[in-house]
Amino acid sequence: xxxxxxxxxxxxxxxxxxxxxxxxxxxxxxxxxxxxxxxxxxxxxxxxxxxxxxxxxxxxxxxxxxxxxxxxxxxxxxxxxxxxxxxxxxxxxxxxxxxxxxxxxxxxxxxxxxxxxxxxxxxxxxxxxxxxxxxxxxxxxxxxxxxxxxxxxxxxxxxxxxxxxxxxxxxxxxxxxxxxxxxxxxxxxxxxxxxxxxxxxxxxxxxxxxxxxxxxxxxxxxxxxxxxxxxx
Amino acid sequence: xxxxxxxxxxxxxxxxxxxxxxxxxxxxxxxxxxxxxxxxxxxxxxxxxxxxxxxxxxxxxxxxxxxxxxxxxxxxxxxxxxxxxxxxxxxxxxxxxxxxxxxxxxxxxxxxxxxxxxxxxxxxxxxxxxxxxxxxxxxxxxxxxxxxxxxxxxxxxxxxxxxxxxxxxxxxxxxxxxxxxxxxxxxxxxxxxxxxxxxxxxxxxxxxxxxxxxxxxxxxxxxxxxxxxxxxxxxxxxxxxxxxxxxxxxxxxxxxxxxxxxxxxxxxxxxxxxxxxxxxxxxxxxxxxxxxx
Numbered sequence: 001x002x003x004x005x006x007x008x009x010x011x012x013x014x015x016x017x018x019x020x021x022x023x024x025x026x027x028x029x030x031x032x033x034x035x036x037x038x039x040x041x042x043x044x045x046x047x048x049x050x051x052x053x054x055x056x057x058x059x060x061x062x063x064x065x066x067x068x069x070x071x072x073x074x075x076x077x078x079x080x081x082x083x084x085x086x087x088x089x090x091x092x093x094x095x096x097x098x099x100x101x102x103x104x105x106x107x108x109x110x111x112x113x114x115x116x117x118x119x120x121x122x123x124x125x126x127x128x129x130x131x132x133x134x135x136x137x138x139x140x141x142x143x144x145x146x147x148x149x150x151x152x153x154x155x156x157x158x159x160x161x162x163x164x165x166x167x168x169x170x171x172x173x174x175x176x177x178x179x180x181x182x183x184x185x186x187x188x189x190x191x192x193x194x195x196x197x198x199x200x201x202x203x204x205x206x207x208x209x210x211x212x213x214x215x216x217x218x219x220x221x222x223x224x225x226x227x228x229x230x231x232x
Numbered sequence: 233x234x235x236x237x238x239x240x241x242x243x244x245x246x247x248x249x250x251x252x253x254x255x256x257x258x259x260x261x262x263x264x265x266x267x268x269x270x271x272x273x274x275x276x277x278x279x280x281x282x283x284x285x286x287x288x289x290x291x292x293x294x295x296x297x298x299x300x301x302x303x304x305x306x307x308x309x310x311x312x313x314x315x316x317x318x319x320x321x322x323x324x325x326x327x328x329x330x331x332x333x334x335x336x337x338x339x340x341x342x343x344x345x346x347x348x349x350x351x352x353x354x355x356x357x358x359x360x361x362x363x364x365x366x367x368x369x370x371x372x373x374x375x376x377x378x379x380x381x382x383x384x385x386x387x388x389x390x391x392x393x394x395x396x397x398x399x400x401x402x403x404x405x406x407x408x409x410x411x412x413x414x415x416x417x418x419x420x421x422x423x424x425x426x427x428x429x430x431x432x433x434x435x436x437x438x439x440x441x442x443x444x445x446x447x448x449x450x451x452x453x454x455x456x457x458x459x460x461x462x463x464x465x466x467x468x469x470x471x472x473x474x475x476x477x478x479x480x481x482x483x484x485x486x487x488x489x490x491x492x493x494x495x496x497x498x499x500x501x502x503x504x505x506x507x508x509x510x511x512x513x514x515x516x517x518x519x520x521x522x523x524x525x
Contacts, residue, residue, distance in 0.1 A: 074413070
């Protein structure tokens with residue numbers, strides 16, 4: 001479904017991504033793990049078109065999207081839930097969801113109902129300004145907003161960041177549910193343990209390079225991973 | 233009676249500032265830049281209306297429409313050629329460019345129309361209203377200006393709260409990257425904002441020159457600066473703030489002119505601004521929402 005081939009991304013003179021190649025097949029959950037600053041978010045931003053690669057190519061559903069602008073990718077089926085949620089804090093929950101449906105005006109009512117079923121807490125707060133929601137609720141809103149475009153591929157950047165453990169469990173349950181419902185997922189996580197538990201496959205990024213890849217369970221057993229990311 | 237008549241004049245002048253301030257505040261909210269050429273778009277709007285009325289004998293309403301079209305195009309062109317290439321540049325570069333555009337417009341106007349003031353014919357042809365046996369007169373210009381300001385305010389609020397493009401504007405003004413990830417074309421949204429702001433500038437120009445009929449190439453610059461002050465005063469980025477700031481500024485200006493000193497009125501206006509900013513740095517209606525991490 002998604003094929004990233006040898007991309008190199010620079011921030012000014014800093015070489016942030018070095019020859020990254022990865023693949024996400026339809027129906028998979030693929031995790032991208034690694035330490036802070038390894039290039040995980042940069043990879044997602046490059047796929048969603050907020051950044052562009054100098055070399056290589058990105059192919060989505062057999063179409064080269066390397067140079068496509070971010071706003072055009074939403075209607076092609078890519079949704080990106082950014083790190084730090086980035087909900088529109090001064091807009092209501094409902095308006096945030098409407099923005100998620102910006103390119104997908106069809107079935108907007110049904111889609112809002114679906115999001116509310118998945119995240120009942122959002123329904124109770126639908127007229128509330130997003131800035132007044134708790135961190136967990138904002139994460140749910142960011143995910144719900146992304147679902148409004150009925151994406152084929154959903155990319156999530158650190159959905160568990162800064163959340164209490166019980167909420168992290170909830171968020172991961174939801175990711176699993178979304179996956180069961182047929183959404184392909186590319187997940188970036190610092191919480192490697194959780195990520196490897198639900199991922200079909202995973203890539204380990206280190207200083208802008210892919211160090212390891214394999215199935216979730218293989219990597220969870222690997223000594224290198226245990227030492228670096230799973231606390232021994 | 234003079235108090236009442238001063239108040240009305242203040243609200244009327246303030247309404248013009250408010251309409252101009254809306255342009256400043258919308259553009260600032262979305263592009264995070266101060267478009268110092270905005271005041272000069274007003275001047276172009278006034279000349280456009282003047283020329284079509286005087287040389288072509290157009291009906292005032294038609295000349296206003298023409299002026300709106302001219303300014304809208306001008307705003308979009310300025311944005312596309314001067315500001316868009318600097319989207320990723322520092323804010324100082326954009327600010328200096330805006331000042332450059334401002335001088336460019338003034339000097340082109342000077343080339344075309346010269347420095348001799350034109351006497352603008354009012355677009356309002358009603359008789360002034362008289363109250364209390366002629367003790368209080370309200371000019372038709374004042375009434376039309378205030379009404380126009382109210383209508384614009386209502387339309388703009390509905391536009392940003394209810395329409396898809398309006399909501400997209402709010403989304404872009406809050407978070408460009410997130411808006412882009414929703415599928416919103418940020419560049420187009422910024423152009424639309426410039427178009428709306430400049431269309432308002434045209435209306436402001438015509439109304440301003442109907443009340444104060446001397447039209448020169450620098451006509452827009454002082455009202456532009458005052459409207460910018462009004463926008464900051466009310467809380468830059470906030471539409472009701474621009475409105476409130478504009479009207480308060482107009483009232484303060486007229487009152488200082490008639491009760492304190494004509495020559496000191498501008499100084500008083502800016503002193504009030506400084507006071508407000510010392511007490512509430514975000515302006516009267518400005519707000520800061522702290523982000524949850």
